Amino acid sequence: MKKITKFLLIISTSMLFTNCATILNGKEQKVVITTNSADSKVYVDDQLQGKGKVVEAKMKRDTKMKQIKIEREGYKPIYKVHFQNKRSPLHILSWVPFGILWIPPFVDNGDKAFDYDKSLAAKGEELKIKSREKDDKYVYLKNTAFDLKKEDIKLKSIKHKSFKKNKKNYNVNEFVKEDVKFDNSIFSESVTKILKENNYIDSTQTIFKSKTNTLYVSSKITKLDIENIWSSIATSHYNFFVIKMEIEWEMFDLYGQSKYKKSYDAKSGEFKSIGDDALKNPIQDAITESFYKFMDAKEVKALIKKENEEKIKYDLLNIERGELISNLEDAMNSTVTIKVKDGHGSGCVVSKDGYIITNFHVVANADKLTVIDREGKEYAAKLIRKNESLDLALLKIEKANFKKTYVIPSAKNYTIGDDIFVIGTPTSVELGQTISKGIISGNRTFDQNNFIQTDASVNGGNSGGALTKKSGELIGIVNAKISGLGVEGLGFSIPAELIITGLSITN
Numbered sequence: 001m002k003k004i005t006k007f008l009l010i011i012s013t014s015m016l017f018t019n020c021a022t023i024l025n026g027k028e029q030k031v032v033i034t035t036n037s038a039d040s041k042v043y044v045d046d047q048l049q050g051k052g053k054v055v056e057a058k059m060k061r062d063t064k065m066k067q068i069k070i071e072r073e074g075y076k077p078i079y080k081v082h083f084q085n086k087r088s089p090l091h092i093l094s095w096v097p098f099g100i101l102w103i104p105p106f107v108d109n110g111d112k113a114f115d116y117d118k119s120l121a122a123k124g125e126e127l128k129i130k131s132r133e134k135d136d137k138y139v140y141l142k143n144t145a146f147d148l149k150k151e152d153i154k155l156k157s158i159k160h161k162s163f164k165k166n167k168k169n170y171n172v173n174e175f176v177k178e179d180v181k182f183d184n185s186i187f188s189e190s191v192t193k194i195l196k197e198n199n200y201i202d203s204t205q206t207i208f209k210s211k212t213n214t215l216y217v218s219s220k221i222t223k224l225d226i227e228n229i230w231s232s233i234a235t236s237h238y239n240f241f242v243i244k245m246e247i248e249w250e251m252f253d254l255y256g257q258s259k260y261k262k263s264y265d266a267k268s269g270e271f272k273s274i275g276d277d278a279l280k281n282p283i284q285d286a287i288t289e290s291f292y293k294f295m296d297a298k299e300v301k302a303l304i305k306k307e308n309e310e311k312i313k314y315d316l317l318n319i320e321r322g323e324l325i326s327n328l329e330d331a332m333n334s335t336v337t338i339k340v341k342d343g344h345g346s347g348c349v350v351s352k353d354g355y356i357i358t359n360f361h362v363v364a365n366a367d368k369l370t371v372i373d374r375e376g377k378e379y380a381a382k383l384i385r386k387n388e389s390l391d392l393a394l395l396k397i398e399k400a401n402f403k404k405t406y407v408i409p410s411a412k413n414y415t416i417g418d419d420i421f422v423i424g425t426p427t428s429v430e431l432g433q434t435i436s437k438g439i440i441s442g443n444r445t446f447d448q449n450n451f452i453q454t455d456a457s458v459n460g461g462n463s464g465g466a467l468t469k470k471s472g473e474l475i476g477i478v479n480a481k482i483s484g485l486g487v488e489g490l491g492f493s494i495p496a497e498l499i500i501t502g503l504s505i506t507n
Contacts, residue, residue: 025088025112028058032119035070036078036126043069044082061112063236065272068122076127076292079269079285081240084114085160085233114233124269127292132199135306138209139200142216142252144187146224153224160231160238186280190287191219194295207490208446209254211388215303216252219291221245222263226279229270243268243282249294251303255364255388260299266290314385314504317394319351321507322405328421330404331472332433333374335465337425338381338395340366346424346465347371347395348477350408350507354379354400357408357499358464359479360386360393371397374433387502390449390494391479393464394503406466406474408507409497414452414475416440422456422478422491424465431461440475444492451492452476458491467493 033042033055041048042055044066049057059066063084070078132138195201223246230239250261266289268282294300325331334349338358345362349355356371363369369381379397386393414420418440425432438456445451452467458480467476476493500506 025061025115027112028060029116030118031057031059031082031116033057033068033070033122034119035072036123037072039072041071042122043071059116061114063111063114065238065240067272068120070122070124072126074128074131076288077269078122078124078126079271079281080120080122081270081272082116082120083231083238084116084236085231085238086115086117087233088113088115114236127289127296129194129198129292129295130301132304136200136304137213137215137306138202139195139215139217139304141188141191141195142218144184144191144218145220146182146184146187147220147222148182148224152222154226156225156227158227158229160229163227163229163242182283186283187219187221187287190284191217191291194288194291208444208451210447210449211254211391212306213447214254215259216254216256217294218250218252219247221247221287228273240270240272241268241279241282242270243279243286245283245286245290247287247290249291251300253388255361255391257364259303260297262294262297262299264290264293266293311387311389312385317385317503317505319355319505319507320353321350321407322352322402325404325406325472325474327472328423328435328468328470331406331421331423331466331468332435334402334405334472335374335423335433337372337429337432337461338362338464339370339372339378339429341368344425344429344461345463346461346478348464348466348474349402349405350505351405352400352402354397354402355384355505356381356395356397357406357477357503358393358395359477359494360388360391362464363393363395369395371395372429372432385503385505390498390502392477392494392499392502394505405507406472408499408505409474410500411497412495413473413497414440414469416442419470420454420456420475421468421470422454422458422462422465423468424462424478426457426459426461428461438491450495450498451479452495454491454493456491462491467496 035053038053041051042057044057044059049055065081065083068080068082225244227242228239245266246263247266248263251259253259266286268285271282325334336347336349336356338345338347345358347356347358350357363383371379371381379400381395381397384394384396420438420440422436423433426434436457438454440452441455442453444453458478460480462478463480465478466474467478468474474496476496478493
């Protein structure tokens with residue numbers, strides 16, 4: 001009986017020593033986190049730990065990975081992870097009874113049996129976007145895309161020790177075996193958020209935009225590496241993600257003309273894996289880093305800076321007009337469809353031999369221009385003159401012979417409340433020379449440009465078409481791109497009297 005009692009005493013004592021780390025270690029551990037700046041804020045799992053270059057953070061010993069965020073006003077946040085990756089020194093006490101008896105010890109795998117590294121360097125490249133100033137242009141998102149083939153996507157599984165040493169001999173490094181689809185909203189949400197936070201999106205002026213105050217940005221991801229970094233200790237398994245990308249960014253003016261294009265490599269911070277959206281946060285972070293680099297490029301900064309655009313000066317061009325238009329039937333015959341590769345617009349014939357007025361945005365990026373008259377006859381056309389500030393263009397077709405043509409007025413020829421008619425090709429080429437009726441409901445001035453406001457039905461294909469009186473007298477050139485886009489019950493036109501000085505022509 002005494003032998004049994006003695007044996008039980010040894011076992012119970014050894015169990016006590018075996019669990020020393022769990023029993024004696026605190027529930028929390030202090031970890032010193034170093035940052036780039038004295039005004040950096042340190043968060044652990046969204047809980048503020050302090051502010052400064054050196055912050056002492058408290059982390060629970062619960063064998064759960066901790067998400068670290070370093071936030072500094074005006075700068076892109078830095079993300080790191082931290083986890084219990086080593087046994088507590090108290091674990092050595094578990095060898096005390098067993099070392100004496102030459103028996104292997106029991107293993108202490110409790111939550112408090114493991115420690116974090118005592119310090120964490122949460123430093124990194126600090127990226128900052130220059131916020132929009134009063135006279136800078138606004139920047140809007142045009143489109144985003146994951147333009148990825150399966151060979152452009154790599155999945156990598158990396159042991160944490162190799163990752164810390166930046167070794168390239170990863171456990172797994174292989175191509176994806178099938179196409180991978182990503183929700184494009186991840187991309188657009190990331191970019192739009194940055195533009196809004198830095199005042200590049202104007203939420204007050206939603207109708208009018210102009211070439212002198214508006215830019216658009218487009219982007220696509222062309223390469224994607226998904227790195228899954230893992231580590232195991234005792235019964236705990238940890239993994240987090242780092243995303244590497246190649247993103248092509250492109251800046252456009254209001255008319256879709258490319259002004260700057262460049263690809264940037266990007267690398268996300270470290271993000272712990274959480275649920276089905278485990279990749280969303282690192283993907284957004286990599287996109288953000290790449291966009292910050294793009295917006296910081298000297299070429300982009302120069303484009304954003306609002307400047308007085310130098311206008312092209314043309315010699316006065318005298319054109320021979322045809323017979324006077326006297327009714328809407330004549331006006332329809334003198335209004336044409338302008339077909340380009342990716343769409344169409346409308347135009348107004350102003351000379352017997354085929355000079356045509358339209359919007360510049362209709363023809364801005366077209367390599368080939370085709371004019372279709374009311375009878376369906378097609379003509380090849382050339383761009384002769386342009387005024388990007390007014391969104392006007394002059395085209396010319398050869399071997400044309402129009403009997404009746406529009407007269408370009410030399411002065412304002414309308415008042416608010418006048419009945420008017422819109423003639424053009426809305427929505428589809430099949431609807432050429434469609435007429436809609438309304439009234440002149442206002443005069444608007446934006447960015448030193450004047451517009452005629454009407455309640456007549458105006459759609460995208462009407463751009464460049466005619467705004468006339470019942471007699472067919474030309475009042476304006478319909479503009480459905482720069483102003484009124486997506487607005488119900490409103491249409492806008494460029495006053496026709498601006499054509500004479502804007503394109504330096506007379507008839």
